[in-house]
Amino acid sequence: MTTRNLIGVIAALLASNGRAFTPTITPYTPKSALNAITGHDRRSGWETYAPLFSDGKVGASGEIGCVGGGDWCHGENDDVSSALSTPGYVTAAVNVATALDGMGGQQATSSPPKNYGIGSWNKNSSSGTIASPTTPSAGESSKIRRPIVAGNWKLNPATKGEAITLLKLLAANFVNHRDGMSTTGAPEAVIFPPLPYITDAVQILEGSGIQVGAQNAGPNEKGAFTGECAPSMLASSGCSYVLLGHSERRTVFGETDEHINNVLHKCLDQPSLKIIFCVGETLHEYENGMLEHVVDTQIRKGLEGIDANTLLSDRVIIAYEPVWAIGTGLVATPDQAQAAHVAIRNSLANFYGTSEVAESVRIQYGGSVTPESIEQLMGEMDVDGALVGGASLNADSFTRIFDGAASADSKKATNGQFSAMYPPQELVATEALPTKNALGESPVWCDRDQALYWVSATEGEVWRWNLLDPPHRKIMNTAVGCLGILGSSTPGSLVIAGESAMMTTTMISSGGDPNNPIADFASGPSYLVDRPDHMTTTRPNDGRIDRYGNFVLGMYNQYHRAGATEGSNNAGLYRLNAQTLQWQEILDYKFRVSNCICFSEDGKTMYFGDTPTRRVYAFDYSQDGPLTNRRLVWTMPADMPGAPDGAQVDAQGKLWVAITGGGRVVQLDPASGQVEMVVHVNSNPTSLTFGGPELDELFITTRAPNGGGLWRVKMPYGVRGVPEPEFK
Numbered sequence: 001m002t003t004r005n006l007i008g009v010i011a012a013l014l015a016s017n018g019r020a021f022t023p024t025i026t027p028y029t030p031k032s033a034l035n036a037i038t039g040h041d042r043r044s045g046w047e048t049y050a051p052l053f054s055d056g057k058v059g060a061s062g063e064i065g066c067v068g069g070g071d072w073c074h075g076e077n078d079d080v081s082s083a084l085s086t087p088g089y090v091t092a093a094v095n096v097a098t099a100l101d102g103m104g105g106q107q108a109t110s111s112p113p114k115n116y117g118i119g120s121w122n123k124n125s126s127s128g129t130i131a132s133p134t135t136p137s138a139g140e141s142s143k144i145r146r147p148i149v150a151g152n153w154k155l156n157p158a159t160k161g162e163a164i165t166l167l168k169l170l171a172a173n174f175v176n177h178r179d180g181m182s183t184t185g186a187p188e189a190v191i192f193p194p195l196p197y198i199t200d201a202v203q204i205l206e207g208s209g210i211q212v213g214a215q216n217a218g219p220n221e222k223g224a225f226t227g228e229c230a231p232s233m234l235a236s237s238g239c240s241y242v243l244l245g246h247s248e249r250r251t252v253f254g255e256t257d258e259h260i261n262n263v264l265h266k267c268l269d270q271p272s273l274k275i276i277f278c279v280g281e282t283l284h285e286y287e288n289g290m291l292e293h294v295v296d297t298q299i300r301k302g303l304e305g306i307d308a309n310t311l312l313s314d315r316v317i318i319a320y321e322p323v324w325a326i327g328t329g330l331v332a333t334p335d336q337a338q339a340a341h342v343a344i345r346n347s348l349a350n351f352y353g354t355s356e357v358a359e360s361v362r363i364q365y366g367g368s369v370t371p372e373s374i375e376q377l378m379g380e381m382d383v384d385g386a387l388v389g390g391a392s393l394n395a396d397s398f399t400r401i402f403d404g405a406a407s408a409d410s411k412k413a414t415n416g417q418f419s420a421m422y423p424p425q426e427l428v429a430t431e432a433l434p435t436k437n438a439l440g441e442s443p444v445w446c447d448r449d450q451a452l453y454w455v456s457a458t459e460g461e462v463w464r465w466n467l468l469d470p471p472h473r474k475i476m477n478t479a480v481g482c483l484g485i486l487g488s489s490t491p492g493s494l495v496i497a498g499e500s501a502m503m504t505t506t507m508i509s510s511g512g513d514p515n516n517p518i519a520d521f522a523s524g525p526s527y528l529v530d531r532p533d534h535m536t537t538t539r540p541n542d543g544r545i546d547r548y549g550n551f552v553l554g555m556y557n558q559y560h561r562a563g564a565t566e567g568s569n570n571a572g573l574y575r576l577n578a579q580t581l582q583w584q585e586i587l588d589y590k591f592r593v594s595n596c597i598c599f600s601e602d603g604k605t606m607y608f609g610d611t612p613t614r615r616v617y618a619f620d621y622s623q624d625g626p627l628t629n630r631r632l633v634w635t636m637p638a639d640m641p642g643a644p645d646g647a648q649v650d651a652q653g654k655l656w657v658a659i660t661g662g663g664r665v666v667q668l669d670p671a672s673g674q675v676e677m678v679v680h681v682n683s684n685p686t687s688l689t690f691g692g693p694e695l696d697e698l699f700i701t702t703r704a705p706n707g708g709g710l711w712r713v714k715m716p717y718g719v720r721g722v723p724e725p726e727f728k
Contacts, residue, residue, distance in 0.1 A: 487728025554594020646687025690721020
């Protein structure tokens with residue numbers, strides 16, 4: 001059966017319910033459609049699939065929205081005859097082996113029939129809305145549970161100094177940045193450091209939203225028990241969680257189910273403690289099909305004597321850790337994780353005699369979780385978080401996993417109706433100039449000079465290129481952060497943020513001839529005003545001139561990766577008034593690395609990001625007040641490498657962000673956070689701007705060691721930049 005035949009079946013079914021229907025076929029992309037088919041019907045063991053049409057409706061003319069549009073959800077495998085007997089609704093079911101005919105030629109190969117559910121249509125609705133199936137398959141929980149991401153440090157790191165560094169980096173990544181991230185609220189974050197570091201962890205992480213737990217506890221409160229630690233000691237030290245039943249405690253230290261149950265009871269005697277209770281099977285048990293039996297035994301023995309109300313009050317979280325996937329390089333697939341979590345919920349339901357407990361308890365997955373795997377794992381309906389091992393020893397990796405859990409949870413809450421209708425448009429930039437900048441930054445197109453300016457920050461160089469002749473540079477004899485156009489009738493006039501002060505300079509000879517630029521080591525810059533703070537631990541970084549002619553400058557913690565201030569939020573955001581040359585701090589919190597500073601065309605919105613957090617915000621902006629009304633525009637996907645760096649806004653209001661370490665520039669819709677365009681850069685992009693006589697080219701600076709050149713790409717028709725304002 002071809003796709004047109006399939007539509008004919010739907011038309012016949014709809015007509016049989018009393019409404020005439022004339023189908024027209026909207027073109028679709030078979031490849032993207034087939035790649036999106038991922039549903040599974042776990043009741044029968046056979047896969048079922050159902051497309052949700054891209055606009056979710058049947059148009060007035062009977063046009064069906066793009067079948068390959070990309071949004072897919074679980075079907076219900078309903079029988080057509082029973083569906084026809086339901087007043088007001090029709091469900092069409094077609095054998096998927098023939099339904100896929102015409103969609104790239106893929107055929108179903110399994111012998112049992114597979115149904116291709118098309119959804120439901122209300123004949124009494126004028127819009128003919130096609131409803132997406134929302135009822136989960138048997139064994140899948142539909143209850144919304146707050147996700148939880150926990151990091152088990154095990155016996156790491158080796159010294160207290162290393163632990164403090166890691167804690168400070170985690171705190172800086174989370175403070176001010178991890179609230180309101182998902183439908184069920186921000187995921188809960190917990191770390192389990194070794195016992196000697198717990199006090200430091202509690203103190204350093206205060207106010208960050210990250211809770212602290214202990215990796216184990218003893219069954220006794222006090223007495224002659226050398227080497228033990230009582231639950232009351234942990235609670236009084238500031239711990240919120242205790243990890244019990246971890247596979248290493250079971251296999252290496254011989255802890256039995258009975259011992260674990262005894263400690264669990266003692267921990268629950270402390271009202272402030274919650275438990276993460278670990279269960280899971282070995283490779284031998286997995287290969288012999290013993291998963292259900294093993295986890296059922298561990299749950300029954302481990303939770304013996306724990307009443308249902310304790311679990312309903314969220315005192316116990318379960319972590320499923322397939323022992324065969326821990327530290328072995330083997331990773332459970334999302335389907336395997338989901339099946340195990342369903343088995344655990346079935347055990348809970350049987351043990352407590354109610355499905356309410358099974359649907360309420362949060363269940364984490366723990367088995368070589370990475371930033372690249374978290375969203376797929378968390379996309380499963382019964383996976384409520386992750387117990388992270390090695391990746392939790394890197395602050396950026398743990399943060400990315402946390403963000404991935406939040407993103408997946410939001411998608412899960414909408415039944416998967418989150419995909420863009422079309423994939424992003426992709427462009428490829430080419431290298432225009434092999435300038436080999438150590439750290440190219442702050443490109444600005446000057447309409448007055450018809451030239452592009454940028455800096456090589458750490459080398460203290462300012463560069464100029466008119467797109468025709470070879471570029472030239474001027475050395476400032478100081479590190480520079482960024483630059484802007486100085487309002488002047490003299491060509492080449494710039495204002496520059498130096499390491500110690502704001503400066504002005506001219507990149508054209510005193511005669512004003514743009515074809516006779518000054519040479520290296522010519523007359524130096526002129527002092528304008530001191531920089532906004534005088535700390536040796538910070539320097540100017542990102543900045544732009546706002547639409548009112550003032551200079552907005554963000555600072556940079558020079559030691560945010562190493563040194564005494566590692567992990568400290570000590571950098572500020574400031575505005576230099578062009579008339580009074582007075583600085584004003586405009587952001588009410590500190591950060592580490594300012595970036596993404598740019599403005600909407602009307603000047604009323606400013607974008608900003610602290611690069612290590614991998615998040616970009618929008619603020620309401622006025623020329624004489626602080627930033628207000630912060631809202632999140634974009635969190636980088638957990639599986640996308642790199643971090644947001646320089647940014648710019650185009651004339652259509654779209655936000656363009658350079659992903660340093662990611663080899664790309666993305667165009668975002670600030671209203672939805674959707675990535676609509678990707679520019680691939682075979683280098684390390686740092687910042688960008690629009691330039692050229694028509695402002696229809698994107699110029700991209702890059703950095704060493706695998707870059708440093710200037711890259712460019714022509715924009716698609718209709719995409720262009722906004723003229724850069726002057727400091728005046």
